[in-house]
Amino acid sequence: MKSPQEAEPKPFYWIPLKTPPRKETPTFHDSFQHLSGRMELETEVLSDYLYVGSGAILLDSQKGAYYAFSRRSDQLVIPGTGIKGPVRSIVEAISNSCVSQIGRRGEKRKWKTCADFQPAPETGAQLCPACRLFGTTGYRGRVSFTDAVPAGLVQSKIVKIADLWPPHPSERRKFYEAKAFREPENQKPERNHRFLEAVPKGAGFATTLFFENADVAEMGLMLRALGLDRHPEQPENVVYAFPVKIGGAKPRCLGAVRFHPKRISLLPTVGEGLFRALAQGGETRSLKPTLLEWLQNETLLDQEAWRQFRQQAKQQQEPCPKDLY
Helix, strand or coil: CCCCCCCCCCCEEEEECCCCCCCECCCCCCCCCCEEEEEEEEEEECCCEEECEEEEEEEECCCEEEEEECEECCEECECHHHHHHHHHHHHHHHCCCCCCCCECCCCCCECCCCHHHCCCCCCCCCECHHHHHHEECCEECCEEECCEEECCCCCCEEEEEECCCCCCCCCEEEEECEEECCCCCCCCCCCCEEEEEEEECCCEEEEEEEEEEECHHHHHHHHHHCCEEECCCCCCCEEECCCEECCECHHHCCCEEEEEEEEEEECCCCCCHHHHHHHHCCEEECHHHHHHHHHHCCCCCCHHHHHHHHHHCCEEEEECCCCCC
Protein backbone atom coordinates (compact mmCIF):
# COMPACT_ATOMS: atom_id res chain seq x y z
CA MET A 1 0.00 0.00 0.00
CA LYS A 2 1.39 3.38 -1.00
CA SER A 3 1.73 6.23 1.45
CA PRO A 4 -0.57 9.25 1.00
CA GLN A 5 2.38 11.14 -0.49
CA GLU A 6 3.02 8.41 -3.10
CA ALA A 7 -0.61 7.67 -4.02
CA GLU A 8 -1.93 8.85 -7.36
CA PRO A 9 -4.45 11.73 -7.28
CA LYS A 10 -8.01 10.51 -6.84
CA PRO A 11 -10.35 11.16 -9.80
CA PHE A 12 -12.61 13.53 -7.83
CA TYR A 13 -13.31 17.24 -7.81
CA TRP A 14 -15.52 19.43 -5.67
CA ILE A 15 -17.78 22.42 -6.16
CA PRO A 16 -18.09 24.42 -2.92
CA LEU A 17 -21.32 25.20 -1.09
CA LYS A 18 -21.58 28.97 -0.95
CA THR A 19 -24.39 31.34 0.00
CA PRO A 20 -27.83 29.86 0.76
CA PRO A 21 -29.87 29.05 -2.37
CA ARG A 22 -32.16 31.64 -3.89
CA LYS A 23 -35.64 30.18 -3.37
CA GLU A 24 -38.86 31.15 -5.14
CA THR A 25 -42.45 29.98 -5.37
CA PRO A 26 -42.58 27.08 -7.88
CA THR A 27 -44.76 26.93 -10.98
CA PHE A 28 -47.88 24.88 -10.38
CA HIS A 29 -49.37 22.18 -12.61
CA ASP A 30 -52.91 23.47 -13.08
CA SER A 31 -52.34 25.03 -16.52
CA PHE A 32 -49.82 25.29 -19.37
CA GLN A 33 -48.04 28.59 -18.73
CA HIS A 34 -44.52 28.22 -20.11
CA LEU A 35 -42.62 25.68 -22.22
CA SER A 36 -44.00 22.15 -22.32
CA GLY A 37 -42.92 19.39 -24.66
CA ARG A 38 -40.10 16.98 -25.24
CA MET A 39 -36.51 16.83 -26.46
CA GLU A 40 -35.27 13.63 -28.07
CA LEU A 41 -31.66 12.79 -27.19
CA GLU A 42 -29.07 10.26 -28.23
CA THR A 43 -26.64 9.18 -25.53
CA GLU A 44 -23.13 8.24 -26.72
CA VAL A 45 -20.71 6.44 -24.39
CA LEU A 46 -17.42 8.36 -24.33
CA SER A 47 -15.58 6.52 -21.56
CA ASP A 48 -14.10 3.08 -22.17
CA TYR A 49 -17.16 1.52 -20.56
CA LEU A 50 -20.56 2.37 -19.10
CA TYR A 51 -22.08 0.28 -16.32
CA VAL A 52 -25.68 0.70 -15.14
CA GLY A 53 -26.47 -1.93 -12.54
CA SER A 54 -29.70 -3.90 -12.33
CA GLY A 55 -29.08 -5.23 -8.82
CA ALA A 56 -28.76 -8.77 -10.19
CA ILE A 57 -25.66 -10.94 -9.80
CA LEU A 58 -25.12 -13.56 -12.50
CA LEU A 59 -22.51 -16.25 -13.14
CA ASP A 60 -19.94 -16.53 -15.92
CA SER A 61 -18.16 -19.82 -16.64
CA GLN A 62 -14.70 -18.19 -16.56
CA LYS A 63 -14.97 -15.10 -14.37
CA GLY A 64 -17.52 -16.30 -11.86
CA ALA A 65 -20.05 -13.92 -10.34
CA TYR A 66 -20.59 -10.52 -11.97
CA TYR A 67 -22.95 -7.57 -11.57
CA ALA A 68 -25.41 -7.48 -14.47
CA PHE A 69 -26.31 -4.47 -16.62
CA SER A 70 -29.85 -3.13 -16.32
CA ARG A 71 -32.38 -4.79 -18.64
CA ARG A 72 -36.01 -4.51 -19.67
CA SER A 73 -37.50 -7.53 -21.46
CA ASP A 74 -33.96 -8.88 -22.09
CA GLN A 75 -32.92 -5.56 -23.68
CA LEU A 76 -30.07 -3.48 -22.28
CA VAL A 77 -31.53 -0.25 -20.94
CA ILE A 78 -30.54 2.82 -18.92
CA PRO A 79 -33.43 3.66 -16.56
CA GLY A 80 -34.68 7.22 -16.89
CA THR A 81 -34.04 7.76 -13.19
CA GLY A 82 -30.40 6.80 -13.79
CA ILE A 83 -30.11 9.82 -16.08
CA LYS A 84 -32.29 12.17 -14.06
CA GLY A 85 -30.24 11.80 -10.86
CA PRO A 86 -26.84 12.79 -12.30
CA VAL A 87 -28.38 15.63 -14.34
CA ARG A 88 -30.08 16.95 -11.21
CA SER A 89 -26.76 16.88 -9.33
CA ILE A 90 -25.22 19.11 -12.00
CA VAL A 91 -28.22 21.46 -11.93
CA GLU A 92 -27.85 21.70 -8.14
CA ALA A 93 -24.18 22.61 -8.45
CA ILE A 94 -24.33 25.16 -11.26
CA SER A 95 -27.41 26.95 -9.87
CA ASN A 96 -26.33 26.92 -6.20
CA SER A 97 -29.41 24.87 -5.30
CA CYS A 98 -30.01 22.75 -2.22
CA VAL A 99 -28.34 19.36 -1.68
CA SER A 100 -30.91 16.62 -2.29
CA GLN A 101 -28.80 13.81 -0.78
CA ILE A 102 -28.14 14.53 2.89
CA GLY A 103 -27.61 10.97 4.14
CA ARG A 104 -27.16 7.35 3.14
CA ARG A 105 -29.72 4.58 3.51
CA GLY A 106 -29.26 2.60 6.69
CA GLU A 107 -26.71 5.01 8.12
CA LYS A 108 -27.15 7.54 10.89
CA ARG A 109 -24.46 9.91 9.68
CA LYS A 110 -25.50 12.96 7.67
CA TRP A 111 -23.66 15.04 5.13
CA LYS A 112 -22.27 18.15 6.74
CA THR A 113 -24.53 20.61 4.94
CA CYS A 114 -26.16 23.72 6.28
CA ALA A 115 -29.94 23.55 6.74
CA ASP A 116 -30.19 26.26 4.10
CA PHE A 117 -29.00 23.69 1.55
CA GLN A 118 -31.62 21.06 2.43
CA PRO A 119 -34.88 20.73 0.46
CA ALA A 120 -37.94 22.52 1.83
CA PRO A 121 -40.05 20.00 3.79
CA GLU A 122 -43.44 21.66 3.42
CA THR A 123 -45.86 21.80 0.54
CA GLY A 124 -46.12 25.31 -0.85
CA ALA A 125 -42.77 26.41 0.54
CA GLN A 126 -40.41 28.36 -1.65
CA LEU A 127 -37.96 26.11 -3.51
CA CYS A 128 -34.50 26.34 -5.05
CA PRO A 129 -34.08 26.04 -8.86
CA ALA A 130 -33.33 22.30 -8.77
CA CYS A 131 -36.31 21.44 -6.56
CA ARG A 132 -38.60 23.58 -8.73
CA LEU A 133 -37.51 21.56 -11.76
CA PHE A 134 -37.02 18.06 -10.40
CA GLY A 135 -39.43 18.11 -7.46
CA THR A 136 -39.15 17.46 -3.75
CA THR A 137 -41.38 16.32 -0.89
CA GLY A 138 -44.85 17.73 -1.52
CA TYR A 139 -44.09 19.03 -5.02
CA ARG A 140 -44.04 17.01 -8.25
CA GLY A 141 -41.19 17.81 -10.60
CA ARG A 142 -41.62 19.16 -14.12
CA VAL A 143 -38.85 17.28 -15.95
CA SER A 144 -38.30 13.56 -16.49
CA PHE A 145 -36.38 11.17 -18.76
CA THR A 146 -37.63 8.03 -20.44
CA ASP A 147 -35.65 4.81 -20.17
CA ALA A 148 -32.80 4.95 -22.69
CA VAL A 149 -32.90 2.04 -25.16
CA PRO A 150 -30.13 0.97 -27.57
CA ALA A 151 -29.80 3.05 -30.74
CA GLY A 152 -28.51 0.26 -32.94
CA LEU A 153 -26.58 -2.83 -31.92
CA VAL A 154 -25.14 -2.62 -28.39
CA GLN A 155 -23.19 -5.56 -27.00
CA SER A 156 -21.97 -5.90 -23.44
CA LYS A 157 -18.69 -7.16 -22.01
CA ILE A 158 -17.67 -8.37 -18.56
CA VAL A 159 -14.90 -6.16 -17.15
CA LYS A 160 -12.94 -6.24 -13.91
CA ILE A 161 -12.56 -3.27 -11.57
CA ALA A 162 -11.12 -2.67 -8.11
CA ASP A 163 -13.72 -2.54 -5.35
CA LEU A 164 -15.66 0.60 -4.50
CA TRP A 165 -16.03 2.19 -1.08
CA PRO A 166 -18.68 4.55 0.31
CA PRO A 167 -17.83 8.28 0.03
CA HIS A 168 -16.93 10.28 3.10
CA PRO A 169 -19.13 13.14 4.33
CA SER A 170 -18.11 16.46 2.84
CA GLU A 171 -19.05 20.11 3.00
CA ARG A 172 -18.71 20.36 -0.77
CA ARG A 173 -20.43 18.86 -3.82
CA LYS A 174 -18.44 15.88 -5.08
CA PHE A 175 -18.13 14.87 -8.75
CA TYR A 176 -16.03 12.38 -10.69
CA GLU A 177 -13.48 13.20 -13.36
CA ALA A 178 -13.78 11.75 -16.86
CA LYS A 179 -10.42 9.98 -17.05
CA ALA A 180 -9.41 6.82 -18.93
CA PHE A 181 -10.31 3.41 -17.49
CA ARG A 182 -7.32 1.34 -16.36
CA GLU A 183 -8.13 -2.36 -16.70
CA PRO A 184 -6.34 -4.67 -14.22
CA GLU A 185 -3.64 -6.87 -15.78
CA ASN A 186 -4.80 -9.89 -13.80
CA GLN A 187 -8.23 -10.87 -15.10
CA LYS A 188 -8.78 -13.69 -12.62
CA PRO A 189 -11.08 -13.30 -9.59
CA GLU A 190 -9.25 -11.87 -6.60
CA ARG A 191 -9.90 -10.13 -3.30
CA ASN A 192 -11.00 -6.48 -3.35
CA HIS A 193 -12.06 -6.70 -6.99
CA ARG A 194 -15.32 -7.37 -8.79
CA PHE A 195 -16.68 -7.99 -12.29
CA LEU A 196 -19.28 -5.85 -14.04
CA GLU A 197 -21.29 -6.25 -17.22
CA ALA A 198 -20.67 -3.03 -19.14
CA VAL A 199 -21.13 -1.57 -22.62
CA PRO A 200 -18.09 -0.20 -24.49
CA LYS A 201 -17.15 3.21 -25.85
CA GLY A 202 -19.28 4.29 -28.80
CA ALA A 203 -22.45 2.51 -27.71
CA GLY A 204 -25.55 4.61 -28.31
CA PHE A 205 -28.84 4.86 -26.45
CA ALA A 206 -31.95 6.93 -27.20
CA THR A 207 -33.93 8.75 -24.51
CA THR A 208 -36.44 11.61 -24.33
CA LEU A 209 -36.49 14.54 -21.91
CA PHE A 210 -40.06 15.60 -21.10
CA PHE A 211 -40.56 19.07 -19.61
CA GLU A 212 -43.67 20.81 -18.32
CA ASN A 213 -44.21 24.51 -17.63
CA ALA A 214 -40.48 25.23 -17.73
CA ASP A 215 -39.41 28.78 -18.50
CA VAL A 216 -36.51 29.70 -20.79
CA ALA A 217 -34.07 30.13 -17.89
CA GLU A 218 -34.88 26.64 -16.57
CA MET A 219 -34.39 25.09 -20.01
CA GLY A 220 -31.05 26.89 -20.33
CA LEU A 221 -30.05 25.34 -17.01
CA MET A 222 -31.13 21.88 -18.20
CA LEU A 223 -29.12 22.17 -21.42
CA ARG A 224 -25.98 23.08 -19.50
CA ALA A 225 -26.52 20.13 -17.16
CA LEU A 226 -26.59 17.95 -20.30
CA GLY A 227 -23.11 19.22 -21.20
CA LEU A 228 -24.06 21.89 -23.76
CA ASP A 229 -23.06 25.55 -23.94
CA ARG A 230 -22.63 28.40 -26.38
CA HIS A 231 -19.24 28.72 -28.02
CA PRO A 232 -17.20 31.24 -25.94
CA GLU A 233 -15.92 33.04 -29.03
CA GLN A 234 -18.74 32.26 -31.46
CA PRO A 235 -21.94 32.56 -29.37
CA GLU A 236 -24.07 31.79 -32.41
CA ASN A 237 -22.89 28.15 -32.19
CA VAL A 238 -23.78 25.42 -29.68
CA VAL A 239 -20.84 23.34 -28.44
CA TYR A 240 -20.33 20.17 -26.46
CA ALA A 241 -18.68 21.36 -23.23
CA PHE A 242 -18.12 18.21 -21.13
CA PRO A 243 -19.36 14.63 -20.65
CA VAL A 244 -21.98 13.75 -18.05
CA LYS A 245 -21.14 10.89 -15.68
CA ILE A 246 -23.96 8.38 -15.21
CA GLY A 247 -24.29 4.82 -13.94
CA GLY A 248 -22.08 2.95 -11.50
CA ALA A 249 -18.31 2.66 -10.98
CA LYS A 250 -17.81 6.36 -11.71
CA PRO A 251 -14.82 6.45 -9.29
CA ARG A 252 -13.21 3.84 -11.59
CA CYS A 253 -13.65 6.23 -14.54
CA LEU A 254 -16.65 4.53 -16.10
CA GLY A 255 -19.85 6.25 -17.16
CA ALA A 256 -18.90 9.34 -19.20
CA VAL A 257 -21.55 10.00 -21.86
CA ARG A 258 -22.40 12.72 -24.35
CA PHE A 259 -25.96 13.86 -25.03
CA HIS A 260 -26.84 14.72 -28.63
CA PRO A 261 -30.11 16.69 -29.00
CA LYS A 262 -31.98 15.36 -32.03
CA ARG A 263 -35.43 16.96 -32.01
CA ILE A 264 -37.49 19.41 -29.94
CA SER A 265 -41.30 19.45 -29.91
CA LEU A 266 -43.34 22.07 -28.02
CA LEU A 267 -47.00 22.33 -27.04
CA PRO A 268 -48.98 25.57 -27.37
CA THR A 269 -49.99 27.09 -24.03
CA VAL A 270 -53.56 28.05 -24.99
CA GLY A 271 -56.07 27.71 -27.81
CA GLU A 272 -57.86 24.97 -29.65
CA GLY A 273 -54.57 23.67 -31.04
CA LEU A 274 -53.55 22.36 -27.61
CA PHE A 275 -55.53 19.12 -27.81
CA ARG A 276 -54.47 18.52 -31.41
CA ALA A 277 -50.83 19.09 -30.43
CA LEU A 278 -51.19 16.70 -27.50
CA ALA A 279 -52.48 14.01 -29.85
CA GLN A 280 -49.71 14.64 -32.39
CA GLY A 281 -46.90 15.02 -29.88
CA GLY A 282 -46.38 18.76 -30.28
CA GLU A 283 -45.00 21.08 -32.92
CA THR A 284 -41.41 20.45 -34.03
CA ARG A 285 -39.11 23.46 -33.55
CA SER A 286 -35.85 24.28 -35.31
CA LEU A 287 -33.19 22.65 -33.21
CA LYS A 288 -30.21 25.04 -33.23
CA PRO A 289 -32.17 28.34 -32.85
CA THR A 290 -34.17 26.86 -29.96
CA LEU A 291 -31.05 25.61 -28.17
CA LEU A 292 -29.35 29.00 -28.60
CA GLU A 293 -32.41 30.84 -27.31
CA TRP A 294 -32.49 28.73 -24.17
CA LEU A 295 -28.73 28.86 -23.59
CA GLN A 296 -28.71 32.64 -23.93
CA ASN A 297 -30.71 32.97 -20.72
CA GLU A 298 -28.30 32.66 -17.76
CA THR A 299 -30.61 34.03 -15.08
CA LEU A 300 -30.47 30.90 -12.90
CA LEU A 301 -26.80 30.15 -13.53
CA ASP A 302 -24.21 30.60 -10.78
CA GLN A 303 -21.41 31.88 -12.99
CA GLU A 304 -18.52 30.97 -10.68
CA ALA A 305 -19.80 27.44 -10.02
CA TRP A 306 -20.48 26.98 -13.73
CA ARG A 307 -16.97 28.12 -14.64
CA GLN A 308 -15.43 25.67 -12.17
CA PHE A 309 -17.64 22.79 -13.18
CA ARG A 310 -17.22 23.36 -16.92
CA GLN A 311 -13.44 23.31 -16.55
CA GLN A 312 -13.10 20.32 -14.24
CA ALA A 313 -15.72 18.11 -15.91
CA LYS A 314 -13.89 18.02 -19.26
CA GLN A 315 -12.77 14.67 -20.60
CA GLN A 316 -9.14 13.85 -19.82
CA GLN A 317 -6.60 11.42 -21.26
CA GLU A 318 -4.93 10.58 -17.94
CA PRO A 319 -5.70 7.07 -16.63
CA CYS A 320 -7.53 6.30 -13.41
CA PRO A 321 -5.37 5.52 -10.35
CA LYS A 322 -4.37 1.89 -9.73
CA ASP A 323 -4.79 1.99 -5.98
CA LEU A 324 -7.80 1.04 -3.91
CA TYR A 325 -9.61 4.15 -2.73
